[in-house]
Amino acid sequence: MSELLNTLNNEYPKLFTDETLTASLSKKCLDDTQEFKTQLRKMKAHWNKYLQDLENNSDDKKLSKKRSLVIDKLSKVHQQWDSNIHKNVKLSSNQYSKFNRNIMKELRQFDLDEVYVNKISKDAKPYIDKAIGFHISRYGLSNISIKDTDEMVNYINEIYGVDTKIAGMYISMGQIIQDLKNYDTKSCIDWCQNGTDLHFELFVLNIMILVKRNDALEIYDYMKNGIPTTLFENKINKVMTKLSPLITKVYIKQRVENIEELIYEQSRKCISIFSKDYCQADKLPFDSSLFLIVLSGIISFQFFFKYKNIRSSLNVDWTTKDELPFDVKLPKLLSNFHPIFICPVLKEETTEDNPPYSLPCHHIISKKALDKLSKNGTTSFKCPYCPVNAMIAKTRKVNFIMI
Amino acid sequence: MKNLINEPSTDFHIKLNEQSFKIPTRLLKKNNLQLSSLIESETKELQGEFLELQKLMNANNLQDDKLALAKMNDIIKNVDMFEKKLNKKINEEMELLNRIQTRINFFEDLESAKNSGNESILITWYQKYTNVLIGDYLTRNSSINNTGANGALPSINMDEEDDIWNTGTIFLKQQHLEKLLDYDILINANKISKALTENHDLQPLFTWIQENKHYLSRRSCTLNFDARLQEYIQLLRLGKKHEAIYCFQTYLIPFISTNLEDLKRAAGLLLSHCSNKMEINVFTEEESECPPAFNTLDNIYGYFFHKEVPRKLSEKPSNKPDQKISLCLDSPKTNFHSSLFDDNRWAALNEAFLEEYYKMYGISHNDPLLIYLSLGISTLKTRDCIHSKELKESMNIELDEYIKSDVLHNKCPVCTSEFRNIAKDLPFAHHIQSELFENPVMLPNGNVYDMIKLVQIADNIRINNLMNLQDDEIIDPINKEVYKKAQFIKMYPT
């Protein structure tokens, strides 16, 4: 468990006066004031009554007793309210100070600006806006109900400069995803090709929705007439394990307890398959470049931060002009975009100026290592990884190409 | 602790986002302070009212008793008004508390995504986080109240009460992320900032300085002086000489002990404006004669402000008795004077303001999105990035299209058209291990590929009839030469 979450979860309820966290600290001031007002109104009514009685010449003794009662009560109510409200506001102010202290003690300043050494220039704004446009087109549109597609296309195009064709494609995608989120499979079934995995999962979703309605006849009818028979033929095993238990329960008139959860998961599954299929079919990037880069930035932050601390404690300069001074291990989804070759002799990455060379034994080393071993081509040498002899004339520059 | 993609711990994330707890806490304290002074003044007033009420009641006659009734009515009305104000403050308090709760929940979601061991749940969380960063960026940078060509936003319901908004706040609301960001703080900075840089309007800045004068004076920053100096310069520029002099007297003179040099320059500016009115064409009516010898600050002061130089002011130069204000009498075209009229002054003032503003709230001065992008690009950027491979075109358009879009299509985010220009100036990642592919084979031209992929490509070309390839043949996608599989040379890149 995260320590800071623990602290926050311990401290936060102290900003309330009740356990259900509905009455904030200052709420008491309001409650007291409302009560005060009610009391004042009562006193006013009494006083009014007293005045009437006085004018009607009622019993003097009784009246003067009533009179002093009202006066006493009035001053008491006022004093009580006055002291309570002061007490309460003081209490809440102390509580906020305490919260502030306890939270801030844990959350020490972590300066984002300090690791931002290689700045992105202001001129890059149009590029950033474009990347944001792609990102929003890719992920953001399924949260918005769009009544007018053309208008939305123009909006994304105008604000972010996203190509109208691409924006249009992403908008259609977002609409279908939104339908799926609302458990409406029609638009997605219309889009998808018959017999695909997606097609199958969509029908599974539909059946689950029917299971929730608990109408056996409806399910029977749908399975018989609503689904292309070929679709389930080669998925019969999947149907048996996944759907049969649910449908059986409906037939014997039992409720499926977690059906809501199952439908939710199934719809997420459909959305995930659909997004992949859709992007692939239209050759749209599945992940936005902005997201992948931000994710890399988040992962690497801890390394930048560590390096910054080491650097400042050693008083070394931050020399990252050409290459970062540390390596960051990125997960699979953020690596393997390009081939990377580290010369096994010099432990340096090969570059355009220092390209990889193949030796006669088909081991590969960098140009610099080759020059070093062959004393600039003047002598033959033994491959550092096997007993084969090599001469510079027998080596060959190679290109690694990722396909 | 679970760690699925080498991502930082939840605590690290919370610390990176400390401001999301600090700001609402700070605002809560501020709200509480306002509440407290509201209560203070109300109780004081009521004490007075009750005293009067008591007096009336103590008089014990019908006349005063009736007045007491009216007084009670007044008091009830007062309490009623006060209750409304209280209610407003308490709603604000709840709204701020809600922000804190939403944020705690947000990081709890991260924690449980990590614990679930499910990468795609974690990725979804990071997408949400990225959207918050985008919302932050757009709120800071987009123009306010954009009522441009498409000012009416498609299919978006805005809250009526939001009087200032921009693309960023709309985006946050669409994505239901508005409680994760103190966008009100950001948009206020943006409003003041845009007023400076776009409209050369200082008023919003002055309002902010006034509201935070205690904080600013504790930090002993020069923002107030810089802003007033800019106001003075702007007035001169607009030819409003009297207002300029008033501004100088009221707002700049108090800085005489700390900013003497700047004041001399400012006074000099007024002079050069007077003596070059033809050229600058500002003071057309009033200056018929050139002012007397303005070679000392005392003279200038006396002339323009029609009063004695304050003691402090005349004492200082007296250290160097014959100090001439030669600077002031320079030609108006000297660097200094033109630099005073420079547009860059607005940009500099804006930067100084943002620096103070963001520091006050503990928010990073640079846009967090840009910080993450800079770090992320460098972490991803390889030596192979951004180079576009030179593809030989063949006569076969379909084949070329297939190879370009299906075979060589590069999914690297750094190499996209959006980021390649930005990535150009950033450092490369540091690698200590080769990352190649399985089964590397070299073709006679020196190109090394994944053997299985080469064979697959050849299969696809045959299936789709893109060209004639024999069963034992493959094609090099770069130079489109056909080779025999027998020509593969297995490589051993250790």
Ligand SMILES: [Zn+2]
């Ligand atoms: Zn070898």
Ligand SMILES: [Zn+2]
């Ligand atoms: Zn790349």
